[in-house]
Each structure stands twice: as C-alpha cells, then as structure tokens.
Amino acid sequence: MCELIFYNARAITMNPAQPLAQLVAIRGKKIFAVGDNSALSGFPKRGSRVIDCGGKTLLPGFIDAHCHIYAYGENILSLSLSPRDGVLSIADIQRLIHNHSRTKRSGTWIRAKGYDEFYLAEKRHPNRWDLDRAAPAHPVKLSHRSGHAHVLNSLALKYVGISAETGDPPGGVIDRDPATGEPTGILYGMSEYLSKRVPSLDDTDLKQSIALVNRRLLSYGITSVQDASSANNRDRWQRFLSWKTQKVFLPRVTMMMGYRHFLEMIRERRELDSADSEVCITGVKIVAGQVTGSLNPGPEELTRMIAVIQQAGLQAAVHGVEVPVIEAVCDAVECLMKMCARPDPRHRIEHCSLCPPPLLKRMAKLGIYVVTQPSFIHFNGERYVKTIPAEELENIYPIGSMLRAGVRIGFSSDFPIVDPNPLVGIQAAILRRAENGVPIQPHEGIGLLDAIRLYTLGAAGAAHQESTQGSVSPGKFADLVLLNEDISRIAPEHIKDVRVQMTVLDGQIVHEEQV
Ligand SMILES: [Zn+2]
Structure with missing residues (x-):
C-alpha cells in the first residue's frame, strides 16, 4: 500500500x-x-x-548545500538591525538597543544582528562608544550582515577580555583608535574568538530557536541541509544528533567540521565514519582568504590540509571568495591528483564569488564542486555594483559560464547571511537582478530547470548524496x-x-x- x-x-x-x-x-x-x-x-x-x-x-x-544552523538559531532570537527592517542610521541602532535593554536585566547580553554600514547614513560601523550611549549596563554584541565583523560595547569588551594590551588573534583584527591604541569595539574575522567567550544561548533558548529554524526551513520546502560552520566540533555534532532524535529538527543534516576540530577527532580516533548516522560528517571546512596581501593558509599549508582531509575520506570545503584562493585550491587539488588518485574526492569551493573564465575550465577539469549562493545577487547586488570594481564585477558569480564550462554546482543560501528561501535563489539565478532591479551580468542567467536542478540534485551531489536525494x-x-x-x-x-x-x-x- x-x-x-x-x-x-x-x-x-x-x-x-x-x-x-x-x-x-x-x-x-x-x-x-x-x-x-x-x-x-x-x-x-x-x-x-x-x-x-x-x-x-x-x-x-530543496537542498541547501551551505548554511549555518546554529547561527541561524541565534539569529532568529536576536534583535534585527537589517536595513530591510528600516535600520538606516546609527541613531536607529541606538534607539533599538536602548529599548531592547529596558526589557532585560542589567548585565545580561544583548545580541543584535544584520547591520550594514553601507546602508547607514553615517557610512561607518557603529563603535563601542555609540553602543555605550544606548546600553551602558548591558554587554552588547552586534553582528555585521556578513557575519565577519562584530561590534562590542565597553562592558562586552571587558567581559571577553579585550583591552588596549590585547594582541590581534590569528586571522582576526581588533580595530583601534590610531591616537590612543584603544580598541574601538569593531572586530574583524573574530567570530570563532567570540564564540568561545560570549556565552551562547542557554539550552532552552537554543532548543526553542532550533525549533523555529526547523519550521522556517520546512515552510520553504528545504528537506536537507549541509552545515558549513567552521566552529562545528564534536559537541555540536552531538547536539545536532540530539535535536534530530528529539525531532526538534527534521531536515536531513550533513555536517562539515572545522579543520581544527576535525584534527582533534582523528587524533582521538572518534567516529568520523558516520554515514549511517542521522547527522553524517561528509566534509571539513577550511576558511581561506587574503589577509594583508598574502594567503592564509599559504598554498603549501592548504595543500597539506586538503591532503589530510582526503586521506580521511572526506571532502575539503574551502571558503573561496577571491581569485587567489580559488587558484590555490585548484593547485592543491591538481597536486593531490598527481600524488594519489582517489576517484572523485569532490573537494568543494564555497561561494566562488569572483571567478574569471580560465579558472572555470580548470575547476571543471579537476572535478572541483562549486557551492554558491544565487540569492546573494538578489540581496547584495546593489552593494556589489557600487563597491566592486567594474573589471571584477564582470566575473561575479558566473553561474551560466560555470555550467557551460562543465563545472559541477550546488546551490545554497548561506543562511543566516541571507534568507533561506530557495525560490529567491532560483529567481536570482535566472534573472540576475538585484532587489532594486539593477541587472548583475544578466548573460550569466540560467534556465528554470537548471536553477531547480542546482537547488536539488546539484546540491545533493555536493555531499555525495545524489543516489538517495535530489x-x-x-x-x-x-x-x-x-x-x-x-x-x-x-x-x-x-x-x-x-x-x-x-x-x-x-x-x-x-x-x-x-x-
Ligand atoms: Zn557560510
């Protein structure tokens, strides 16, 4: 029956x-x-x-091949400072934070998300002193729209232990007043640093937020997600498992571990081979980028890291936005192919935002999988046009050219960076228009069937799951x-x-x- x-x-x-x-x-x-x-x-x-x-x-x-469930959970319970909610100046931010602080006991953390200095009248990030004026008695943490910058008020800086004497952590930058050396409260690339020092939501709040995420995703038709958070570790894996078992979270979950946590797990010989688990680990996330002109990790280090991941039978998923990173991943995969040919290891480049034509052919030849976010064109297109030089903008999210070059692609939203609705991504992949109607390389548009395929079968393939899903x-x-x-x-x-x-x-x- x-x-x-x-x-x-x-x-x-x-x-x-x-x-x-x-x-x-x-x-x-x-x-x-x-x-x-x-x-x-x-x-x-x-x-x-x-x-x-x-x-x-x-x-x-629908399958979202790159997202952050935990962050979305925290996000869903935080105060929104997004321009689409009418936050257009630092004064707006101060008013919202001040009102919010009046509903909370002194000393409890206030979390707010989604500000974007591009849309603020002052055209700058808010700083600690702006936030101190709004809520001096509460530690305040603002998260930038991108998730890669944060602003803390003075009390929050004190709680996490950042002072004029604190040095920049690896990969992070503590912005400072040039005259005094005093931190301004603006922190770049320090998500992981903060995640260890700012108390996370308590278990009840977290579970409630994950239940909200669950409902939102199912209402968008998302039945499977691949979590790409570099903070993913054994503890998170167990939490995901328990939410799955308790049916708090229903979509299928595939998890990428952060590289450091992956090493710890191998060292302890823990269950990486979890294909039968409700939450399987298929990949390892590497955050790579250009820090003050040079690659971090450097090319040799990157090759070594991908080799270790490949040896463990997993996929490397490298955060690659700029051309030098994408080139370095191609070099690494090519080198590993020569050394030890494992059939279709399917290493991934996440985002692949700026990619000129010669690199596309190379990626196709090397079997690299691109996991990209068409919704960014819709939500961020206006900013791209105003801030990215014309010669680079030509190569932004060249999805049509990728398909023509034979690159394998999976779609995703990178939620909570943007809303997870796959239909927005499908529309953007076809139309190539920003929300305000500005066209973004319209010749890179693809057809409806291809767009649906990349949000289903293509996304399944990004985690070797095309035989059961998609x-x-x-x-x-x-x-x-x-x-x-x-x-x-x-x-x-x-x-x-x-x-x-x-x-x-x-x-x-x-x-x-x-x-
Ligand atoms: Zn991401």
Whole structure:
C-alpha cells in the first residue's frame, strides 16, 4: 500500500530518464512509483491519502548545500538591525538597543544582528562608544550582515577580555583608535574568538530557536541541509544528533567540521565514519582568504590540509571568495591528483564569488564542486555594483559560464547571511537582478530547470548524496515539495512570491499551508 499519492501534478523530477510526471506514489520513507495519471487506478486507495495537485508543480525537496544552523538559531532570537527592517542610521541602532535593554536585566547580553554600514547614513560601523550611549549596563554584541565583523560595547569588551594590551588573534583584527591604541569595539574575522567567550544561548533558548529554524526551513520546502560552520566540533555534532532524535529538527543534516576540530577527532580516533548516522560528517571546512596581501593558509599549508582531509575520506570545503584562493585550491587539488588518485574526492569551493573564465575550465577539469549562493545577487547586488570594481564585477558569480564550462554546482543560501528561501535563489539565478532591479551580468542567467536542478540534485551531489536525494525517482527518499502554482507558467520576476503549499520529508507531510 502507498500511504501518500500525488496525482494531477506537474512534477519536475530532475530524473533524466523521466523528467516530467503527473503521479508520484510514496510507500514508507521512499518514492515507490512515478508515472502519469492513468496509473492512479492501479493503486488501492484505502488507507492512502490521495492528493489532487490541480496542475501545480511538484519538485524534489530543496537542498541547501551551505548554511549555518546554529547561527541561524541565534539569529532568529536576536534583535534585527537589517536595513530591510528600516535600520538606516546609527541613531536607529541606538534607539533599538536602548529599548531592547529596558526589557532585560542589567548585565545580561544583548545580541543584535544584520547591520550594514553601507546602508547607514553615517557610512561607518557603529563603535563601542555609540553602543555605550544606548546600553551602558548591558554587554552588547552586534553582528555585521556578513557575519565577519562584530561590534562590542565597553562592558562586552571587558567581559571577553579585550583591552588596549590585547594582541590581534590569528586571522582576526581588533580595530583601534590610531591616537590612543584603544580598541574601538569593531572586530574583524573574530567570530570563532567570540564564540568561545560570549556565552551562547542557554539550552532552552537554543532548543526553542532550533525549533523555529526547523519550521522556517520546512515552510520553504528545504528537506536537507549541509552545515558549513567552521566552529562545528564534536559537541555540536552531538547536539545536532540530539535535536534530530528529539525531532526538534527534521531536515536531513550533513555536517562539515572545522579543520581544527576535525584534527582533534582523528587524533582521538572518534567516529568520523558516520554515514549511517542521522547527522553524517561528509566534509571539513577550511576558511581561506587574503589577509594583508598574502594567503592564509599559504598554498603549501592548504595543500597539506586538503591532503589530510582526503586521506580521511572526506571532502575539503574551502571558503573561496577571491581569485587567489580559488587558484590555490585548484593547485592543491591538481597536486593531490598527481600524488594519489582517489576517484572523485569532490573537494568543494564555497561561494566562488569572483571567478574569471580560465579558472572555470580548470575547476571543471579537476572535478572541483562549486557551492554558491544565487540569492546573494538578489540581496547584495546593489552593494556589489557600487563597491566592486567594474573589471571584477564582470566575473561575479558566473553561474551560466560555470555550467557551460562543465563545472559541477550546488546551490545554497548561506543562511543566516541571507534568507533561506530557495525560490529567491532560483529567481536570482535566472534573472540576475538585484532587489532594486539593477541587472548583475544578466548573460550569466540560467534556465528554470537548471536553477531547480542546482537547488536539488546539484546540491545533493555536493555531499555525495545524489543516489538517495535530489530527484523524484523510485527508490529515493520521499522528500517532495508541492508549490502553490505551476512554476513553469510564472514570469521569472514572480518566482520568489510562489509559496510552498506542502513539504514531504521521509514520506511524511511536515508542512502544509492551509488553503
Ligand atoms: Zn557560510
């Protein structure tokens, strides 16, 4: 018996052998049959829920190949300072923080997120003194939109132990007043440093926030996520596992470990081989970038790190935004291919934001997987146009050229950096327009089917999971999304407004919009 049968659907399956279908039948956790409406009469209906889709689109569940669940949880409970919530000056920030502080006992942490100096009237980051004026008796931590800069007020600086005498930690910069050497409260590249010193949400708050994240993701049709946080360690892995077992968090979770934590786990010979686990570890995140003109980690170090990861049978996932990092990853993978050929290790470059054509061909040849974020074009496009030099802007998120060069791609949102809604990403990948309508290299736009594929099958492949997820095919997990429209008839500029009517995960309806 099939417990769930969808018919009269316009199913876009992402299975090349049967790209379109009208009927999908589910038995247990798996897809049992995919066919046309005429097959319906062959199924016994007793005990089955039979859903007439009325010609609406049915898709494989969306997969977000790069995100940060923990940070999204904290984010969902923090005060928003985003320009889209009307925060357009430091005075706005001060007013919000001040009002928020009046609801909290003195001495308790205030967390606020999403400010962007680009949109602030003063065109600068707020500093400790601005925050002191708003809430002198509470430690305050603001997170920049990018997640890579933070601002602390004086009390918070004192609590985390940063003073004029504190040196910059590896990879981080403590901004200082040039006249006095006193920290201004603005901290760059210090997320991990802070995560160890600012108390995290208590267990009850954290669990409540993860439950909210769960609901949000399912309402967007996201049935599988790959967490790319470099702070991921054994402790987090266990927390994810417990949220999964307690059914606080339902989507499938694949986790990348931070490199340091991965080394600790190997040293202690702990269970890296967790393919059967509810939370499997498939990769290791390496944060690479240009710090004061040179690469960190340097090219040799990077090659060595990827080699260790490859040896453990895992994928390296390198944060690569600028050209020199992407080149260094190509060099490393090429070198490792010569030394020891492991078939398709599928190392990944995360973001791949600025990438000129010759590098695309190289990445394709080396089998490097790109995990990129089309929604950034929508949410950040206006800023890109104003701040990135024209010759670099030409190569921004060249998704069309990547596909033509044969690069394998998975889509993602990098939430909480931007909202996780995959339909915004799909629209942006097709249209290539910023939210204010400005075009961003429109010739790099791709077709609807490709955009859906990269948010499903392509994203599954980014974690070696294409045999079980990512398409509506018999035998795969029954993870499906029913939209409230026929997406193939919608003008691209309205795709982001399409809603998810139903989400099915493991054969269970986990989100249903009342119509
Ligand atoms: Zn990220």
